[in-house]
Every structure is written in structure tokens, then in C-alpha cells.
Amino acid sequence: MTAKTVLIVDDEAPIREMIAVALEMADYSVLEADNAQDGHAMVVDHRPDLLLLDWMMPGTSGIELARRLKREGATREIPIIMLTAKSEEDNKIQGLEAGADDYITKPFSPRELVARLKAVLRRATPQGVEDPVAVEGLELDPVSHRVSADGRALEIGPTEYRLLQFFMTHQERAYTRSQLLDQVWGGNVYVEERTVDVHIRRLRKALGERHQHLVQTVRGTGYRFSTKG
Amino acid sequence: MTAKTVLIVDDEAPIREMIAVALEMADYSVLEADNAQDGHAMVVDHRPDLLLLDWMMPGTSGIELARRLKREGATREIPIIMLTAKSEEDNKIQGLEAGADDYITKPFSPRELVARLKAVLRRATPQGVEDPVAVEGLELDPVSHRVSADGRALEIGPTEYRLLQFFMTHQERAYTRSQLLDQVWGGNVYVEERTVDVHIRRLRKALGERHQHLVQTVRGTGYRFSTKG
DNA sequence: GCGCCACTGTCACGTCAATGTCATACTGTC
DNA sequence: GACAGTATGACATTGACGTGACAGTGGCGC
Structure with missing residues (x-):
């Protein structure tokens, strides 16, 4: 299996860096974007296997981007994990309704992040049935x-x-x-x-x-x- | 299988208690939540075999929770019985449309509750799962x-x-x-x-x-x- | 409430199958 | 027979798996 590519969309560079390091340690290939517009473009261009999406960002919010991606056929299958600083249940509901596949509350440990990411990827990659x-x-x-x-x-x-x-x-x-x-x-x-x-x-x-x-x-x-x- | 687990979601503690006692007498294992948010979390965490869901609750209503659970693949198969104080036909329709499998009007006897619950579980339990x-x-x-x-x-x-x-x-x-x-x-x-x-x-x-x-x-x-x- | 105990998930270490490479023997072609 | 290409056995290294230990957790009885 080749390395899976993960796109991180977050406006805060330090957070992106922390995540990127954690993911690279776990042998993922990492892309970064600091706003929803660039993120959208990178999704289209590079077809990442998964998105890590910050909830709150200046300009188009993460949730808006998620909704947009889930609406288009070409990008609908790409799993999304939302990142949010708020722990309110409502956000989770909203996030999941926007099409997010999972949701992590800041602060989170790199370990947890990688674990959830693995689980989401596992679910998203169905294994086709093969004939003898x-x-x-x-x-x-x-x-x-x-x-x-x-x-x-x-x-x-x-x-x-x-x-x-x-x-x-x-x-x-x-x-x-x-x-x-x-x-x-x-x-x-x-x-x-x-x-x-x-x-x-x-x-x-x-x-x-x-x-x-x-x-x-x-x-x-x-x-x-x-x-x- | 082991004793079936039933999750009761109702904001009124006395009612929960009454139901819980009735179910435990009938050898069910019981979980309780007093609001839709906690209920949702317990469904995800404990995977009950069936949900008893109050229609009207402060905050997210029972019907809303039902809809949400039926939308997600992982929880779609869990049967739901709606509890309601109102006996209006409309509610029944709405409830069934939200994905409820049955529907009981308060007040109800413990006997009736257990009977319906059994019936729903029987229907929901796929053939063969219980065979050695x-x-x-x-x-x-x-x-x-x-x-x-x-x-x-x-x-x-x-x-x-x-x-x-x-x-x-x-x-x-x-x-x-x-x-x-x-x-x-x-x-x-x-x-x-x-x-x-x-x-x-x-x-x-x-x-x-x-x-x-x-x-x-x-x-x-x-x-x-x-x-x- | 409290301690006990079964159960779980993770780690570190040991083991052995699997892999890739090499040197050498073999085979077909001209 | 000479040459290039292929088969084969041996070998060091790697990495996947097996295993025992351990700490954290939650359930349960007291």
C-alpha cells in the first residue's frame, strides 16, 4: 500500500505543523492549506485520501468547505475529520450533518489523532470482492x-x-x-x-x-x- | 446472545425508573439517559439492542434523535420504540417516518411494553444469529x-x-x-x-x-x- | 464508597518465515 | 565452443508474528 495523503486545512501554522509532524511520523504524506479556498483547490488538484479540517477559520469556514465537498460527486467519497476547539455537542451534530466522518476536539494528542484517522480510513476503504x-x-x-x-x-x-x-x-x-x-x-x-x-x-x-x-x-x-x- | 440491552431515553426520572424495573424483571440489561445528547453518545458507546425514546424532551427531541440515528449507517439497524404522552395519530405517523419501529402511548402497562419490545426485537433479530x-x-x-x-x-x-x-x-x-x-x-x-x-x-x-x-x-x-x- | 478482580490494550523482546542478493551451474543459440 | 541468458542453492538481513508482562479500567461484591 502506498502512503496515504492527508490534507490539513487550518489557519494556524503551528497547529498545522504539529499535526504534520505527527502524521509524517506515522508514514502519511501531508499537504497543507491555511484557508478553505486553497484547501478546496488542493483537494481538486491532489486528491488526498483524507481531510483534516479546522472548524473555525477566517473567510469560508471548515464546515462550509465540508458541505461543499460532500455535495460534489468527485469529492464526496473523501473522508473528513473536523477539528474544533469547542467541545459542545451541538458542533459535533452540525459537523456530522455537514458530512464529516469524525470529529476531534482540541486539544488532542497526536496519538488520538492518528488512531482516529486510521479508523476512518479503514472504514472508507472497502475491499472489493474477488472471484476465485x-x-x-x-x-x-x-x-x-x-x-x-x-x-x-x-x-x-x-x-x-x-x-x-x-x-x-x-x-x-x-x-x-x-x-x-x-x-x-x-x-x-x-x-x-x-x-x-x-x-x-x-x-x-x-x-x-x-x-x-x-x-x-x-x-x-x-x-x-x-x-x- | 447475552441479555439484550435496552437504552431508555427520557427526561423524567420516575418514568425511566419504572421502565427500568419492568425490563430488568424481564431479564433485560438497561441503560438510561435523560436527554438526546447523552442518549446519542450512549448509543455510539454501548451499542444497545433497542432504544426506548421519549417523544417530547427539552432540547433535542426524541424524534430528532431517531432521525439522526437512522441516517447513520452504524446505528441504522438499531430498532427504536417511541414513547409518547399524546395519543394523536399524527405523532404516530411522524414517529414512524422518522424511522421508529413501534410506538407506545403513555400511560402503558409494563406488560404491554415488554410484549411490544419482544416483538420488535424478534423482528429485528436476523435469522440464524441465535443458532449455535x-x-x-x-x-x-x-x-x-x-x-x-x-x-x-x-x-x-x-x-x-x-x-x-x-x-x-x-x-x-x-x-x-x-x-x-x-x-x-x-x-x-x-x-x-x-x-x-x-x-x-x-x-x-x-x-x-x-x-x-x-x-x-x-x-x-x-x-x-x-x-x- | 472501597477494594478486588477480570478484562483490555499496549509495549518490548524473541523467533522464525520471507525476502533480496550473490556465486555458481546449467541451457539454448549462433 | 563461446556467449548470453536462465536456473538454482546458499546466505544475511529484514520484518512479521508470537508471547509474556504490565498498567489502566470498569464491574461487582462487600
């Missing part, structure tokens, strides 16, 4: 996260699992090592291309005699998953 | 809230019980720690993901040698309950 794939008695079930050959469960490591899943959903097509690294390892990691060979070997080993012919070497290019040949 | 589940001699009975292995009762904590119940009703499926937190702890708690590990361990310990193989680690992903492998 099968070929020649080899079956991969994303739901139970299992691979079986003719009904018997296979011992397979995480990387080999992802590699096999990619192959089974992209059959009959040759991929270069570099393409496999992008697709299976993720775009922004640096590993040697030769490492792919090693995992191909591990995958073949895991598949056993019965199925290793499905993972084919394409000399001079890379690898392919195929039932033919 | 069993696998390989491990049995979980939601009615008596007990777990037994080959007939002998097991020592098991509340959280482990819920975790096991979730697993037994969702077998052969890998869950991430996040998903387990949402499903077993509830969506609005802020807990470290690694805490799941600890409870998994406690659950395994409670299950003993004989059954702990059912709770499987899916490395790099999370956990799974399965009778295979």
Missing part, C-alpha cells in the same frame, strides 16, 4: 487467500501468492521482469530484476511437478503463464 | 453465550468470544487486522492493529491444543478460521 480463479486443477481463492492443487492446499509465500494471482488473471501473455516488478511488487520499489527469477523458481517449486509447466520462460523477454505448450 | 455453530467438536452457543469443546465448557473472555463467534460464522475467509477490528470491535473504536494479535493468541490459548489449528495465520495479511490444512 482456476485452471487445470490449480485453484486460487482470493477470499480465503488460499491456493490448492486438485483440492490439496499448497504451501506458498506471500510474494509467490501475488505473483501467481497476477499470472492467473493475466494468462497467455509474456511479461518482462520489469513489468512483473511493477505489477506484483508495486511501482515504487527498487529490486534487482534477477530477483524475479528467484521468485519464479520458488513459485514453480510450490506448484510442484503437476503444475509448474504453466509458468513458462520466454527466453530473451521474461515469463508467461499459459496452459498451452 | 459447531465444528470439530467445538461448539458455540449464542443463546447461553457459551463455548464448549467436546462437551466441556471453555474459559473464554468476552472479546475472545466475539472474535470466535465472528470466525465461526465467517469461515474459510482471510481477514486483515483492520477488518477484524471493524467487525469484532466495532467501527468506531481506535485500537492498535497489533492488539488483534494478542486476542488471537488469547483465543488460541482458550481453544487449547485440540482446536487451535482452526485459527490460522495468513502471513502478510491477517487471520483465517478454517477446518482445512
